[in-house]
Amino acid sequence: YRFKERREDDPEAYWNRAEQANRTERKEHGYSGKYELEVPGDWNHQQPQFVYYEGSIWYKRSFDFIKHKEGSRYFLYFGAVNYRADVYLNGKKLGMHKGGFTPFNFEIPASLLKEKDNFLVVKVDNRRYADEVPTLNTDWWNYGGITRDVKIVELPQSFIRDFVLQLKKTSSSEAEGYVKFNGTPSPVTIEIPALKLKQQVPVSNGEVKFSFKLPKAELWSPEHPKLYDVVITSSSDKVTDKIGFRTVEARGKHVLLNGKPIFMRGICIHGEIPQDVRRAYSDEDARQLLGQARELGCNMVRLAHYPHDERMVRLADSLGILVWSEIPVYWTINFGSAEVLEKAKAQLTEMITRDHNRASVIIWSVGNETPVSPVRTNFMHNLITRAKELDGTRMVSAALEVNYNSGKDLNMVDDPLGEFVDLVAFNEYLGWYGGLPDKCRTTNWGTIYDKPFFISETGAEAKAGFHGDSLTRFSEEYQEWFFKEQLDMLSRMPENFCGITPWLLADFRSPKRNNPFYQEGWNRKGMYDDKGNKKKAFYILKAWYDSKRP
Ligand code: ADA
Structure with missing residues (x-):
């Protein structure tokens, strides 16, 4: 629904008035009546008239709530809302969040929650703007x-808001991390029952930080994705998680996982379920996407x-699949704007905070194909620095762009x-994009940097x-030939070549791809196509991956 923001204490009056006030507007825009939308879900695939819709929609739902417990605090948690969410409960605004792919929450004042007929309204706006990310x-x-x-989350007055528990960057037997509180910090006990470990951690200078030996832990790896149940107990709170222990680092020419060089047999994935033309959000969706990647040999x-x-x-943790995670700093954005940088940093922080206990995640990427210029390099450098401050144990990267038509020697690709x-x-x-696949035969890749080198697309x-035939663009045979030539070329890469994530797992919906045939x-x-069928190139890539297994 579209209507102007109003603040009212009486939820029904608020809603009715809003409906009244906007009947005209809805008529003008051609959206009349009420629609049912499932949450989680996107509106584009649920209602035919919203397939192309970009704008605001007001979500409304009522719910009953158990009597709130004395001394408890309540939070309204959102896994993600694309792009802007304005959240109201019982006529009071709880807050606003921007950023379409990361979680956020608002505290609900205890006095606001009623036993019956709570009234939640969320205005969602997915319009795109030049100065957003x-x-x-x-x-x-x-x-x-x-x-x-x-979700509505019930928590004690002082609760564990965040924690990190992982191996030190270069030690396979020493764990480190911290526990952060909302409220007063208290000493904690960290337990890993399977390792018979019980560690007390005091509060020191207002902080709860730790470092202790973890000698008997079996290390997490793609071949052996071992996860341990972890329980952290404070004087008033208790959190549990399943955590894998591994080290990862870029050292010299290689990426070392648990101290040994690895070759990454990857694939890029969009968070979309093509056969339903919608965003992915369920366990089944994750199983489909990662299952297809595994079938490819990734x-x-x-x-x-x-x-x-x-x-x-989380599924990647339990299946043993390494992950590159990225924020939507994509192509040319307003790199000169301090405000845009803050927006990107906020999303980076939300991403890292959500996933910094996942063993599968080994790379934080701060963006994709950002064209080289001094102002962009400064912007991206800022993000890289922030990612390292937030997590010094994972690799930080970005998918860089190479101009393969520049006539420059691809032996020495660079980017500041x-x-x-x-x-x-x-x-x-x-x-x-640049000539025919046989161009690969005469090209040798390399970079001027003495670091692990990766093909991200x-x-x-x-x-x-x-x-x-293989010269027919858009045919399965062309794509098949393309991969044959590419993989031959990549087989000649220098020693620091450590993996690829080709573009991509499955066909995806894009407003830019308008060729009618x-x-x-x-x-x-x-x-895979949009129905889940494998194309010919699948088998070429799979065979190459099978030959690359350790
Ligand atoms: C770019 C971009 C991808 C993808 C690709 C393509 O490399 O990073 O998002 O769209 O182009 O298909 O052209």
């Missing part, structure tokens, strides 16, 4: 709505181009960000079921 121009669909879980996924549902990283990132990653489409479009509003670079 992402900005106006993206090659993915701008699904709107309350796209992830919503030990890694790049969750492009924004933080995906938390279920993805190469100095600052741990993993030098380039998107490269030689043979799709490469790919070609193919419409499933459309056949031709081949694309029909879809980016067709998937290994």
